[in-house]
Amino acid sequence: MLDNRLVVVSGKGGVGKSAVTAGLALKAAAHGARVLVIGMTEPLGLAEHVGVERLTYEAREVHPGISALAIDRPAALDEYIRLQLRVPRAAPTAQLTRALTVLAETAPGIREIITMGKPVFEVWASRWDHVIVDAPPLGQLASYLRAPQAVASIVPAGRIRDQAMAMADVLNSDCELILVATASELPVNETLEAVALMKAESLVPVTGVIANRVVEPLDIAARTVARLPDGPHRGAVELHMAVAEDQTTWLAELSPTFTIPYLFGLLTPYEVAARIGDLLEAA
């Protein structure tokens, strides 16, 4: 993990992607790397995990060595037109903006290359050792990673196509995917499908599969537990054991490369991210 400049973090919705993204950034920054984290779709989650109230499209330092920004679609489109398509500022871009807005909602791949364009552009800018992306959930991930090909198939020539091809280069040569899952049926199955899809279509190499919120088994026999009277303690021990047992089955299916324990208690999102960073660091 963290061997490429572009690091994409995804997973089924609600598994703790943003916490892991922030944890990875903290780990990288602990080694002196200059890191940019980008919130792609739901930036609020990433914001609270890096310890700020909200993120803007302007990168802002949120922690020594870590800057953060959130994708804002109109701003991304404007930047895409000026910097990536190199349309001069003086040109009448209002119509072009409209046209691309329409395209982004209809033609396959356009919306995705406009938003994925930002992280790739930041990689080109060479200001960062790592650009870590809190990517859209698994359901939408493939359409983002396939976007350059999708665009190439509908746009026969021109600057949009050229830019899409340049983006494909980065995705092919300097990008890795880290997948996060919790140890239950849908997240595990969707993660395994994503791993297979990445391989089958040679999209982006998966360098890490992280199991999040894993409950550690209690080292005690069920008949010993039966000595506890009915009540909260017995309930808590039985729930713990049942959750751990169910998770064991799904962990065996997933075979994660890294496991993060369930971080119980009243930790703030930033504290959770810091703990994840420490755990990743200790590995």
Next chain:
Amino acid sequence: MSGVTVVTGAGGVGKTTLAAATAVGAARRGESALVLTVDPARRLADALGLEELGNDPEPVPGESNLWAAMLDVTASWEAMVNQHAEPDVADRLLANPYFRAIADRFPAAQSYAAGEEMSRYIESGRWDVIVVDTPPSAGGIDFFEAPANMRNLIGGRLLRWITGARLPGRKALYRIAARPALRLADSVLGGPLLEEIADFFIDLRTLHDGIAARARHVERHLAEATIVVVTTSDPTPLREAHRFFGSIEAPDLVVFNRALPDDWADAGPSGFEGKLGMVADKAMEVWGTEAHKGSRVRAEFSDRYGVRVVAVPWMPTPPTDTDSLEELGRALTP
């Protein structure tokens, strides 16, 4: 008319299971019930006898009053186009790659298709109770906004964006497409892409009147439905649950899934010695803190919105048959 319950919320909170549990409960009380689901986990699909993807409601094996249907978005879209468009326009649209792209990934399209299916079943009058599990996009909220979004899309909002004017005819549109600004767009885009898209929208627009009328029906059914928002006490789904208040018709019920008993919050030490005592105290410390957090979050929610809040106990293994679904459903009824 059927009683409709829409079960919504962020992904991963168990709303599909709770939708199924609600339908099983109604069926076992003697009402004929249909659950319309989107993407059930394998074990739940098995429990409902849904191993094959089917748009049409099928009776659930072993249940006399219960039917289940799985939404097939692509099929619903095709049905919608065939119903509302002239035959030659329908053929052209269904073969058009832009149309495919919209049907596949425009979130409003998926949600709208689910709403259309729901309305069709409501209007058939075949069921006393219909329970709808919303598609997993945008935290469920766009299911409620989809009819309006669809009217805008089909009604040419995007087309007007291209031309910057009111809807022109085909000829006028080509005149506009020849303007210098659009030729700049073409040189950047590398082809007559905009003309192709304009053609597509002109075809799509012929569906407008039919779809606009249907969309109003869908909206009316949604306004009459019982809305259940499912969440857990985790921050991400909670944030989604908050979004339902103030943006749509107020939800009727908020279900906190995976809840822990309130008396776990301050249980104290077990009083047992040795290993058992240690394990019990450790488990209690961990889950007691979670219980404390959960009851605080639930109280905040009902105080803030005055909405009925129900806690559904944490089941470590999800229900695998209709009996356990019925048991789960009991936690939902007052």
